[in-house]
Amino acid sequence: MTEQLIDVPPGLHGVVAADTAIGAVHGDEGYFHYGAYDAIELARTRSFEEVWWLIREGRLPSADELAQFRRSLAEQRRVPQGLKPLIEVVAAMDAPPLAKLRAVLSASSQVLNLAPVIDLDDDGRREQSLRLAAIVAPVLAALNRRGRGEPPVEPDPSLGHAASYLYETTGVVPTPVDARAVEQYLILTLDHGFNASTFTARVVASTGADVADAVSAALGALAGPLHGGAPSRALDALDQIGDPQRAADWVRGEVGTGRRIMGFGHAVYRASDPRSGLLREVAERLGGPLVERAVAIEAEILVTLAELKPGRPLPSNVEFYAGVVMETAGLPRDMFTPTFAVSRTAGWCAHIVEQAAAGKLIRPSSRYIGPPPTGR
Structure with a gap:
């Protein structure tokens, strides 16, 4: 039976590729939301950890849940010992920051004990996605500092995720004003519909690959200047x-x-x-x-x-x-797009978990327009 092809607009604009409960963008209205909450209002009133919890769980955390989530993040954002020798090598390479991050994360599956998402239940996918997303900020900061010939700065568990990232990058404990400014930027960029990198992450997740594979692919899409540059x-x-x-x-x-x-x-x-x-x-x-x-x-x-x-x-x-x-706020210019990745990785991971739960391989068709085949 011949497959029925469906014409779609260039770039898939306006095509619904999957269902999501994470958030949505309403371009004509100039509005976007995470779950049931206005994203701008969240950025005005909430912490990065609260909104990260929201896109993972579909609701805002209680005080106890937030405290536990912050403790878990503080524990997991330390760079694993097994990645430190690789960071030393990659930091010395003449490559853009996102390429360096991609190289480290691509090799992180064994160190972080990541399994293909197809082999995990929902709780396992969520736990492993958090394990990976938590190290993105300190890995980026360590790569940047070692590339400048400076020693890495260990994350400060007493600081929030945004403030600790600033500290890890600059070596200076940020002022509350600077930390809050970066935190609000991170909240605003956690998720934004099925953009190129998010869709890429979902495509890879649909194959059953592990979280590091999906995030590494998304980073490749983010490296393009029309997306994250x-x-x-x-x-x-x-x-x-x-x-x-x-x-x-x-x-x-x-x-x-x-x-x-x-x-x-x-x-x-x-x-x-x-x-x-x-x-x-x-x-x-x-x-x-x-x-x-x-x-x-x-x-x-x-x-x-x-x-x-x-x-x-x-x-x-x-x-x-x-x-x-x-x-x-004190971040070096070559860390601007990588900082986008600090927050968007959390968003990608939420989409990876959601796509893996759907259990459907994303496999579109193409229309051949080359010369006619011979030998038929």
Whole structure:
């Protein structure tokens, strides 16, 4: 029997590939949520650990559950001894941070005793996904510090996940304001629908592979500049512009040569990216010359884009202020996209568990358009 093929839009836009209870994005409304909760409100009022629990469990934790979850994270975010020699080798390589992280996580299955998700029950998948996601922050920080010739900093169990990540990366205990700024960014980027990396993680999970395999594949998708590489690029643009009075001419030059304006426009949001508005508030709370210049340049870019592309809204997206927030809070620029991975790994892991429970291999068809086959 001949398989019935179904035409779908390029990039699978608008195609429902699976059911999820983790969250959803409503692009036309400029709104997204985790479970039943407005993600922006969660970022305003909750901790990263609370929201991580929510996307794992489908509800917010009680006080006792949250305390236990924080203890478990503090115990599991220490880099396993078996990975430390590999980190030394990989840190010395001339490679981007995400490639280094991918190399370490790809080799972590044995050290972390990870099993194929097809061989685990739901509790086992959840436990192993947490085991992997918990080490992403300290592994990234250790790779970064060893690459600079500095000793790794052990995680501080008294600090929250975001604050400990800042400490592990910089070697300095962050101020509560800086820690909260990074924490709010992490909450905003935990999950965001079936984006390229999340879908990649689910595809690999559907094969029954282990959590490290699925996360490593997702990291490969995240490495692409059209997905996760914009925070540092947006900040590079601010450096190129310099004086806000140069912004309009700079935009005209970029658009005239067909280059994208990083930090503006979004594949899903048609009106505004709600994450951008909150990150602007976070940036203004941090304050400083970079923030003031970013606010002024954003205004000029928005006016100029509206002039050059009437009828095509290109509002600032999450990446524009993400770089400003992270640099002001003390993170080095080459750690911006890796910081995105710190939170999104938790989101990927929730999707891996959900996809594995569905028990269905993702295996689409293709339409052959090459020369006719011979010998038939």
